[in-house]
Amino acid sequence: MLQIIFYVAVVAEAMTAALAAGRRKMDWFGVCVLACVTALGGGTMRDTFLGHYPLTWVADPWLLVICCAAALATIALARFMAALRWPFLLLDALGLVVFTIIGCNVALEMGQPTIIVIVSGLVTGIVGGILRDVLCNDVPLVFSSELYATVAIVAGLLYTYGLQFGIVQDALIVGVVLIGFALRVAAIVFKLEMPKFVYDKDIR
Amino acid sequence: MLQIIFYVAVVAEAMTAALAAGRRKMDWFGVCVLACVTALGGGTMRDTFLGHYPLTWVADPWLLVICCAAALATIALARFMAALRWPFLLLDALGLVVFTIIGCNVALEMGQPTIIVIVSGLVTGIVGGILRDVLCNDVPLVFSSELYATVAIVAGLLYTYGLQFGIVQDALIVGVVLIGFALRVAAIVFKLEMPKFVYDKDIR
Amino acid sequence: MLQIIFYVAVVAEAMTAALAAGRRKMDWFGVCVLACVTALGGGTMRDTFLGHYPLTWVADPWLLVICCAAALATIALARFMAALRWPFLLLDALGLVVFTIIGCNVALEMGQPTIIVIVSGLVTGIVGGILRDVLCNDVPLVFSSELYATVAIVAGLLYTYGLQFGIVQDALIVGVVLIGFALRVAAIVFKLEMPKFVYDKDIR
Numbered sequence: 001m002l003q004i005i006f007y008v009a010v011v012a013e014a015m016t017a018a019l020a021a022g023r024r025k026m027d028w029f030g031v032c033v034l035a036c037v038t039a040l041g042g043g044t045m046r047d048t049f050l051g052h053y054p055l056t057w058v059a060d061p062w063l064l065v066i067c068c069a070a071a072l073a074t075i076a077l078a079r080f081m082a083a084l085r086w087p088f089l090l091l092d093a094l095g096l097v098v099f100t101i102i103g104c105n106v107a108l109e110m111g112q113p114t115i116i117v118i119v120s121g122l123v124t125g126i127v128g129g130i131l132r133d134v135l136c137n138d139v140p141l142v143f144s145s146e147l148y149a150t151v152a153i154v155a156g157l158l159y160t161y162g163l164q165f166g167i168v169q170d171a172l173i174v175g176v177v178l179i180g181f182a183l184r185v186a187a188i189v190f191k192l193e194m195p196k197f198v199y200d201k202d203i204r
Numbered sequence: 205m206l207q208i209i210f211y212v213a214v215v216a217e218a219m220t221a222a223l224a225a226g227r228r229k230m231d232w233f234g235v236c237v238l239a240c241v242t243a244l245g246g247g248t249m250r251d252t253f254l255g256h257y258p259l260t261w262v263a264d265p266w267l268l269v270i271c272c273a274a275a276l277a278t279i280a281l282a283r284f285m286a287a288l289r290w291p292f293l294l295l296d297a298l299g300l301v302v303f304t305i306i307g308c309n310v311a312l313e314m315g316q317p318t319i320i321v322i323v324s325g326l327v328t329g330i331v332g333g334i335l336r337d338v339l340c341n342d343v344p345l346v347f348s349s350e351l352y353a354t355v356a357i358v359a360g361l362l363y364t365y366g367l368q369f370g371i372v373q374d375a376l377i378v379g380v381v382l383i384g385f386a387l388r389v390a391a392i393v394f395k396l397e398m399p400k401f402v403y404d405k406d407i408r
Numbered sequence: 409m410l411q412i413i414f415y416v417a418v419v420a421e422a423m424t425a426a427l428a429a430g431r432r433k434m435d436w437f438g439v440c441v442l443a444c445v446t447a448l449g450g451g452t453m454r455d456t457f458l459g460h461y462p463l464t465w466v467a468d469p470w471l472l473v474i475c476c477a478a479a480l481a482t483i484a485l486a487r488f489m490a491a492l493r494w495p496f497l498l499l500d501a502l503g504l505v506v507f508t509i510i511g512c513n514v515a516l517e518m519g520q521p522t523i524i525v526i527v528s529g530l531v532t533g534i535v536g537g538i539l540r541d542v543l544c545n546d547v548p549l550v551f552s553s554e555l556y557a558t559v560a561i562v563a564g565l566l567y568t569y570g571l572q573f574g575i576v577q578d579a580l581i582v583g584v585v586l587i588g589f590a591l592r593v594a595a596i597v598f599k600l601e602m603p604k605f606v607y608d609k610d611i612r
Contacts, residue, residue: 021347022403029354030347031401044253049452051461053255061319075401115469130543135334137343139545143429143438150437197439197483199430201490225551226607233558234551235605248457257459265523279605286609339538341547 002173006102007066009095013039014067016088017132018074019081024136028075034132035071036064042127046103046120050110089188090181093151097180100125100152101173104159114160121156122149147187150194155180206377210306211270213299217243218271220292221336222278223285228340232276238336239275240268246331250307250324254314293392294385297355301384304329304356305377308363318364325360326353351391354398359384410581414510415474417503421447422475424496425540426482427489432544436483442540443479444472450535454511454528458518497596498589501559505588508533508560509581512567522568529564530557555595558602563588 017038021031040063043056057063074081081088103124107117126142126149133140142148155176162172186192221242225235244267247260261267278285285292307328311321330346330353337344346352359380366376390396425446429439448471451464465471482489489496511532515525534550534557541548550556563584570580594600 018401019403022401024343024347025400025402026343026347027398027400029398030344033347033353048252048456049463049466051463055253055255058253058316058320061317061323064319064323078401078403081403112466113469115472116466119469119472134338134542135344135347137341137545139432139434140438140543143432143434143441143543149441194435194437196433196435197426197430197486198433199427199486199489222605223607226605228547228551229604229606230547230551231602231604233602234548237551237557252456259457259459262457262520262524265521265527268523268527282605282607285607338542339548339551341545 001170002098002101005094005098005177008091009098010039010063010066011070012088012091012095013128014070015074016092017128018071019078020132020136021071022075022078028072031071031075032068034135035074036067037135038128038132039067039070040064040128041131042099042124042129043103045127045131046106046123049123050107050112050116050120052106052110090185093181093184093188094177096125096148096151096184097155097177099128100155100180101159101176104156108160108163117160118153118156121159122152125149125152125155144196145193147183147192147194151180151184151187154183205374206302206305209298209302209381212295213302214243214267214270215274216292216295216299217332218274219278220296221332222275223282224336224340225275226279226282232279235275235279236272238339239278240271241339242332242336243271243274244268244332245335246303246328246333247307249331249335250310250327253327254311254316254320254324256310256314294389297385297388297392298381300329300352300355300388301359301381303332304359304384305363305380308360312364312367321364322357322360325363326356329353329356329359348400349397351387351396351398355384355388355391358387409578410506410509413502413506413585416499417506418447418471418474419478420496420499420503421536422478423482424500425536426479427486428540428544429479430483430486436480439479439483440476442543443482444475445543446536446540447475447478448472448536449539450507450532451511453535453539454514454531457531458515458520458524458528460514460518498593501589501592501596502585504533504556504559504592505563505585507536508563508588509567509584512564516568516571525568526561526564529567530560533557533560533563552604553601555591555600555602559588559592559595562591 014035017035018031021034026034040057047053047055100121104117104121107120112120129142130140158179159172159176162176163169218239221239222235225238230238244261251257251259304325307325308321311324333346334344362383363376363380367373422443425443426439429442434442448465455461455463508529511529512525515528520528537550538548566587567580567584
């Protein structure tokens with residue numbers, strides 16, 4: 001179940017990355033690389049940090065094929081994408097929570113302490129988007145737009161403490177996905193943002 | 205033989221990186237770092253992805269010295285560099301194919317599946333240039349200019365399937381290098397490019 | 409002793425990173441991430457390069473909490489920061505040398521050759537700032553401003569050869585910290601810079 005939503009989320013991430021690549025006028029190869037980096041970069045960085053080998057996509061190389069296929073499909077379907085804004089935002093919200101839970105599970109299986117479990121979920125959820133923005137030469141969106149990382153942190157906290165309080169894992173996953181999803185959608189609809197820190201003196 | 209061309213390629217990559225650093229008005233230290241990152245970054249990322257330790261330059265630290273020496277020599281010889289455009293492009297083309305073959309070999313020795321072997325060659329061939337462009341604050345060139353990554357993929361495919369069809373390794377390496385080199389030179393001469401994906405709506 | 413200065417340096421790095429984040433108008437989450445990446449990124453990359461697991465902050469997750477707390481304190485105290493320019497520069501100079509020594513120690517304990525020991529110290533000292541600048545979409549400052557990386561290299565050389573010449577470790581650490589600190593402060597006061605390499609032809 002989590003695995004199926006994971007594949008759906010990978011596809012959704014790859015497709016939004018392809019659109020970002022198109023905005024930078026990348027060629028088809030660049031579109032595929034950006035799709036793979038965005039969809040799989042979070043898990044790759046998590047596994048590198050934790051020394052958790054083999055990486056997900058090395059163990060299951062079809063993920064790369066899926067990302068490239070999703071990216072090329074996006075090129076073919078580009079004219080319809082504007083109409084699909086909301087489906088994408090919803091899939092992306094779903095993916096964020098699912099990536100987070102999967103990341104928490106990896107750290108839990110390694111017996112990491114709670115802070116690392118939360119960070120592992122967070123890294124899995126948001127680093128793909130950060131790498132996408134760095135490769136597109138932007139300041140990462142996640143550092144300044146509507147609640148996104150916060151959703152990952154909240155989902156990670158609920159999941160980790162839910163398990164510690166003995167809630168059945170399947171029920172917990174459903175609950176965390178619903179709450180995280182609702183929080184992210186609310187953030188988009190109501191433009192919920194973290195307070196910004198604006199500093200304009202040049203002290204260095 | 206492959207090893208000798210590898211060192212030549214490392215020097216060529218380090219020198220082109222030094223010129224890129226000069227365009228950003230970096231100091232001598234920055235020039236050396238950019239040279240090392242560009243020449244050795246692809247292999248470093250490949251080994252990190254595959255959990256293949258020690259890294260090439262940790263096992264053979266003279267590579268770092270070679271890169272820095274090549275970078276500083278480039279500063280001394282900068283006035284002659286414009287005349288050396290073609291030698292550099294040719295060495296770079298040679299290096300691309302050799303890096304790719306070396307990357308494939310690493311994955312093959314680890315018993316990775318074919319997709320990962322190709323990706324390993326690709327990462328070894330192109331990631332150094334991507335890191336160079338990110339550190340110079342550019343969108344990576346490899347995502348939008350003449351065929352470059354495609355050459356690495358073609359070379360990786362030929363090499364991997366050539367080995368599977370039982371071609372003698374030495375003959376295969378010579379053949380792949382010649383074909384890859386010719387393809388890259390043709391791409392430069394005839395400005396062969398992958399089709400671009402241009403998307404200008406802002407859906408996120 | 410080294411451990412205490414290490415924590416002070418982590419806090420100082422986190423606070424300067426928070427100011428950089430404020431200049432990019434990041435939100436509180438972005439400020440915390442940039443603080444963690446800047447303060448802990450050098451050690452993370454060193455450990456990844458050397459295959460030295462677990463990473464410092466995975467083994468000691470309180471470091472993440474300290475970085476976030478320092479970052480949030482910086483937001484609260486932002487109006488006083490301009491007056492604190494010199495204390496910060498001094499703490500940053502101290503931190504640079506201490507990070508470098510700690511990085512050298514990690515490589516020495518792994519029995520790495522001298523070049524790798526120096527590089528390990530250098531990476532620990534400067535990579536955090538490079539990652540901060542990449543995430544802020546700048547060309548890394550360390551490649552073109554006053555002596556900074558050079559201080560790390562000099563400190564690493566003094567420390568490594570001092571140990572080889574049999575100097576007592578504690579005395580050596582004090583000496584290296586003093587010399588490195590003095591060199592960095594002199595670089596800021598007298599605007600000591602490495603020579604720049606300026607190249608403006610477009611050969612690629």
